[in-house]
């Protein structure tokens with residue numbers, strides 16, 4: 001009886017060890033089920049683009065990207081009001097393979113977002129690979145801001 005219990009415990013431990021090794025061997029991409037375009041991307045080499053969110057405009061309002069390239073777009077709210085970046089066709093038409101939203105307090109890994117909201121004097125980075133050539137819109141959804149001119153375009157070149 002005792003032998004059987006010890007034997008069972010041994011099997012359980014073996015199963016635990018095997019499954020933890022399998023997990024360690026997996027790429028982060030597979031664990032997180034990221035878009036295939038994100039596999040083996042060298043994020044250190046990704047191009048950084050800074051977009052200032054001010055009261056009430058984006059600077060620059062036009063972002064030019066190249067299809068297949070990796071980017072870290074830093075959205076910096078330099079205004080005194082909160083702002084956001086809403087796609088627009090930019091987030092809605094699969095123009096990018098999103099890796100994550102990175103902030104000073106942590107990051108969110110997601111395959112799709114609808115908007116990024118940023119409080120005054122804060123910033124967030126959107127990490128992605130440009131997927132689809134074309135012109136894509138984005139804008140601020142805070143009431144009155146888009147009407148005041150807070151909108152822009154992302155141009156992804158082939």
Ligand SMILES: [Cu+2]
Nearest residue numbers: 083140142145
């Ligand atoms: Cu705004």
